[in-house]
Amino acid sequence: MDLRLLSSFLAVVEEGHFARAAARLFLSPPAVTQHVRRLESDLGTRLLTRSSPVVPTPAGERLAGHARALLQAADAAVDDVCELVEAGRPGSRRKPQRPLRVGIMGHGSAELTPAAINAYRRARPEVPVRIRQLDFTEHATALVEDRVDVAFVRPVPGDERVRADVLTTEQxxxxxxxxxxxxxxxxxxxxxxxxxxxxxxxxxxxxxxxxxxxxxxxxxxxxxxxxxxxxxxxxxxxxxxxxxxxxxxxxxxxxxxxxxxxxxxxxxVLDAPWESSYLAVRAGDDDAEVRIFRALTLALVRDAGQYLAPDPGVVTGGARAADVRR
Missing domain, CATH: 3.40.190.10 (Periplasmic binding protein-like II)
Structure with a gap:
């Protein structure tokens, strides 16, 4: 099965819109549409309803789960082989740079999320960045189980193995x-x-x-x-x-x-306590790239008033947003 077709299909499922999926993949909308049609032709069934928003059919919902697993496995395979090849090259003096894996739950911390990722890419162009969309069940486990290195999540993870910084606080x-x-x-x-x-x-x-x-x-x-x-x-x-x-x-x-x-x-909801979004990392993680990403993100929070949460601070698992807002 062509992974390019699966990638386009999954982007449409997650975005609910062909044009937004195309923009995310840096493709044209007709190319994404053609990829989905080829996949539907190969499988002999409709995978998406062309409504607004676009939603998967029962067959599409089932395929989406498999697509995520296959694409993640393909990424892992490429990383593993590239590391082996680079390490074995004559004259290779250093281990190839491991990608920084950034997890994002939903839209993360609004406009701060792409701003932080772009700031890191400008500061560290030699380090590959891998983006992973997190679902609701991966609130803390993606970090704890070493599937990502940093994560934009909400609310604060209730796990002492995770350290979290307040980024935004919203109604x-x-x-x-x-x-x-x-x-x-x-x-x-x-x-x-x-x-x-x-x-x-x-x-x-x-x-x-x-x-x-x-x-x-x-x-x-x-x-x-x-x-x-x-x-x-x-x-x-x-x-x-x-x-x-x-x-x-x-x-x-x-x-x-x-x-x-x-x-x-x-x-x-007028009387609901305001909640925060967070940048979370593994507690005690001394990886240099994680430290750089965290420092750049917090600098953006300090410098950009629209992102600044009331009384931002650092919390560990078990604390809640109200604790850092006083």
């Missing part, structure tokens, strides 16, 4: 279908009491508890409100449930800027 919002009664409150805002009984999407049982509490505004266990039958682990899956009227989602205010799907309305 909370809920995402609902435009035809729901709560959508009328998009301009004025809603309260926690208003959103308590929304049919929020479910997450897998192994999703870390801090992330589950964040999604449901602390309503977990016996105190939880209704839950949709839909399960989601990515923002794209959340928005699919929202625009089809099957589920509701929650996030930070900047979520609306990055996921403006037709049919989805974003309502501020």
């Amino acid at each position: 909370r919002i809920v995402a609902v279908h435009a035809r729901t009664s709560l959508a009328d409150a998009a301009a004025t805002g809603a309260t926690l009491a208003d959103v308590a009984e929304l049919p929020f999407f479910r997450v897998p049982g192994h999703t870390p508890r801090p992330f589950t509490e964040y999604l449901y505004f602390g309503q977990v266990g016996d105190g939880a409100g209704r839950r949709s039958a839909d399960c989601a682990v990515t923002p794209q899956e959340v928005l699919t449930g929202v625009v089809t009227g099957r589920a509701a989602g929650s996030g930070l205010k900047s979520f609306a800027r990055y996921y403006a799907w037709p049919g989805a309305v974003f309502v501020p």
